[in-house]
Amino acid sequence: MNQSDVDRIWYDGEPAPFWMRALVPVYRTLGAFIRLSWTSGLRKPVRMRVPVVVIGNITAGGTGKTPLVLAMIDALRERGWKPGVVSRGYGGSADNPILLDDFPDPAVVGDEPALIRRRTHVPVAIGRNRPEAARQLLEQDVDVILADDGLQNPSLARDIEICVIDGRRRFGNGSLLPAGPLRESIDRLRQVDLVVCNGGQAEPGEIHMALQGDQAQRLDTADAPRNLAMFSGSTVHAIAAIGNPRRFFDSLGAHGIDVIEHAFGDHHALTRADLEFGDELPILMTEKDAVKCKGFANPRLWVVPVAAVLPVAFFDAIDRKLRDC
Known part of the structure; x- marks a missing residue:
């Protein structure tokens, strides 16, 4: 069962199969x-x-x-x-707490922590053990x-x-x-x-x-962002390995862009092969996905940042x- 099937059950009124209902209890x-282990005081x-x-x-x-x-x-x-951020680091391979450097590897620390660190440069720590990870932030004067x-x-x-x-x-x-x-x-x-x-x-x-996002930045350059309206009336591939890809696809469509949708599972480790579609159309992606594609950036790849x-x-x-x- 893929995410589209699950979404039809969760959000579109399709009945859940018996095995799903049986696992709820x-x-x-x-x-x-x-x-109970926390509310009883066994763990604090x-x-x-x-x-x-x-x-x-x-x-x-x-x-x-x-x-x-x-x-x-x-x-x-x-x-x-002076804020710092602690995260589980979902999608990353790290088992032990890590304080992120200036060039974090999303495959190790997770895409969201890598994005937060690269965009804000505040101290970011990840780890399965949140308190241990958080202690690393205290050493950074947060x-x-x-x-x-x-x-x-x-x-x-x-x-x-x-x-x-x-x-x-x-x-x-x-x-x-x-x-x-x-x-x-x-x-x-x-x-x-x-x-x-x-x-x-x-x-x-x-x-x-x-969420506001009306600009696009080419992934292989540091040139100034361009208005997303430049893609209006044209066809693009749109990549989204996020929890709700539909939100990204719809936001592009609202700008008059003809979107060929490519949804992946949340935190999917995007590869060069994932972006090979046999044509030369532009490829637009979320900022969370872009951090995983820096290593194979090319002129066709564009990131669309959003601001809350x-x-x-x-x-x-x-x-x-x-x-x-």
């Missing part, structure tokens, strides 16, 4: 057992000496966490903070840690929790994995400090976030919460 019981979260902000979601697939992390980094810097994903990982004590939801797909059929997209019950939203709605219509109490836009009041509220920690 198993998933629920396993999650409850893990949570590790607290850092600086505030920790967790940015995560309660659904499988992409909701826009990484763009929000990037926006948070910029906003915190503007307010005098005064606030952003945990990229981690709502379901209580090992690192946190001062603020932010949940990002997809404003268009929201919670799909409302079922837990694997019959639905939910990692946790929707009730989890009552426990977080802030809920950010990416796209769509924000509901009462949610903060609306929009949120109310200034949202960042001001985060700043106030952090200063009260």
Whole structure:
């Protein structure tokens, strides 16, 4: 069963097969057992000496966490903070905690941490053991840690929790994995400090976030970006190895671009062969995918960065919460 089949079940109303429904109680019981080990006090979260902000979601697939992390980094810097980022490093091969250098290898550290480091140059650490990875950030003189994903990982004590939801797909059929997209019950939203709605219509109490991306940068040069409108009316290949490829494809179509879609699994390790289509059409990709293609960049490859836009009041509220920690 591929992701398209799964999406039809999760989001388009197609009935889940019996084996998916049968595994939901198993998933629920396993999650409850893990949570009990923490709530009972058998295991205790590790607290850092600086505030920790967790940015995560309660659904499988992409909701826009990484763009929000990037926006948070910029906003915190503007307010005098020195942020660092800790991540699991999904898609990377590293087992032990690593502090990323200036030229991180996505195959080792994961595509999202590599993107965050290359774009912002803030300290970024990855590792299966989040507290051990976070300790490496403390040696870099950071005064606030952003945990990229981690709502379901209580090992690192946190001062603020932010949940990002997809404003268009929201919670799909409302079922837990694997019959639905939910990692946790929707009730989890009552426990977080802030809920950010990416796209769509924000509901009462949610903060609306929009992703803006109207420029394209050729991957093999450092030339100035060009307006995405240059591709309007033309046909391109579009690559997306992200949690929700449809969002990227639709954003290109909104600019009048005829898109030949190529969706891969989230964090797929793109290779040169993945980009060979037997023609000379331009190839557009997300920034998260572009970090994996630097080694074989050519004039046909273009990256389309996006920026998360949120109310200034949202960042001001985060700043106030952090200063009260």
